[in-house]
Amino acid sequence: MDMNITLKAWNNHFVKSFIPNIIFNMFCLTIGFVGNMSVLLVYTLKMKNNNEDRYFIPVLASLDLTATCLSTVLHVTDYFYFVSYPVESLCVVLNFLSCFTSTASAHMLFVIGVQRYFKICRPHGFQMTLFWKRIAIVILLFLCLSYSIPIVIASGVRKFDWSYKGNNVTGYACSVSGNENYSGFNSRLFYSVLLILLFVNIIATFAVYAPIGKVIYKRYENTKSLYNSAGVDDNNKTVNEDGNKHVMTAEGSYKGEHQKYVENHQDLKRVRRSTVNFNIMFLTMVFFYLVSFLPTLTMFVITSKDTFYWFKQADVELNVYIWLNRLFIVHHVVNPFVYTCFDFKFRDSLKLLIKWKTL
Numbered sequence: 001m002d003m004n005i006t007l008k009a010w011n012n013h014f015v016k017s018f019i020p021n022i023i024f025n026m027f028c029l030t031i032g033f034v035g036n037m038s039v040l041l042v043y044t045l046k047m048k049n050n051n052e053d054r055y056f057i058p059v060l061a062s063l064d065l066t067a068t069c070l071s072t073v074l075h076v077t078d079y080f081y082f083v084s085y086p087v088e089s090l091c092v093v094l095n096f097l098s099c100f101t102s103t104a105s106a107h108m109l110f111v112i113g114v115q116r117y118f119k120i121c122r123p124h125g126f127q128m129t130l131f132w133k134r135i136a137i138v139i140l141l142f143l144c145l146s147y148s149i150p151i152v153i154a155s156g157v158r159k160f161d162w163s164y165k166g167n168n169v170t171g172y173a174c175s176v177s178g179n180e181n182y183s184g185f186n187s188r189l190f191y192s193v194l195l196i197l198l199f200v201n202i203i204a205t206f207a208v209y210a211p212i213g214k215v216i217y218k219r220y221e222n223t224k225s226l227y228n229s230a231g232v233d234d235n236n237k238t239v240n241e242d243g244n245k246h247v248m249t250a251e252g253s254y255k256g257e258h259q260k261y262v263e264n265h266q267d268l269k270r271v272r273r274s275t276v277n278f279n280i281m282f283l284t285m286v287f288f289y290l291v292s293f294l295p296t297l298t299m300f301v302i303t304s305k306d307t308f309y310w311f312k313q314a315d316v317e318l319n320v321y322i323w324l325n326r327l328f329i330v331h332h333v334v335n336p337f338v339y340t341c342f343d344f345k346f347r348d349s350l351k352l353l354i355k356w357k358t359l
Contacts, residue, residue: 113282
């Protein structure tokens, strides 16, 4: 039998088996593109004067948008040419750009966490000014670039021999360690270091957000007790003796007589919820970051021990394992929906943008 026909048949077998993952990736591309583009449009057209708390959000949305598009192109191309990858340079460029944007997005959550930590847990100490925020972005991009450049050396199209339905066939697979021309480069050592760095980032991000969550919880409990002491009852809609309703500021401080009054019960509930929602938003983003990246890193450890791991799996197992391996794309897709759920100002601005576009 012609070897080219055998290779084509083998590759077509993988394409058919990858249909669930192809659909999943195209779904992520669609909602990720629409979601992150909406964030950028809102901040460009309706929230130009966004305050310091939201400075990093457009940057994160830009990284997530780029990472979603690049990761989808990388993965879908791989699904269609799993054992017959046509162009090595395409494999190298896509792996490099996908790694750069994904790690930058992951590290951006840590930078946001540091900024929130100073503001929430150390309000009277050092704060990140505009200068330091810009410096943080430059350092972040430089570090992620340094992580990603070795991928240009390590990745490539790996040529290997296999048996398909009793026929010997030569496959060509895009691999992050497929370049065999640089014998002096230890790709396994590099990816081990990269893996450790990503785990360190996860631990550091969790360590930064944990005390933030603790402070937010305490402030929320204090907020409820202060409302109760002020005579406000959410269920019975009662107010204090002078007929006014006291409001909490975004940082949870009680201003008593000098605080603006809220005229109705619904506004009071909204302000009360916004006291903690903005910070919970970032904690939720970290949760999805952990849930989406940990399976990817776990599968990376498992597959790094066996170059031919993917080709030894049955179709169902292969789909599940490769889905877990590439689950990190969820991190880039979900953030706009988190903004919509927790950031009232963003939600209102998005509604205004939609109304403006439909006029």
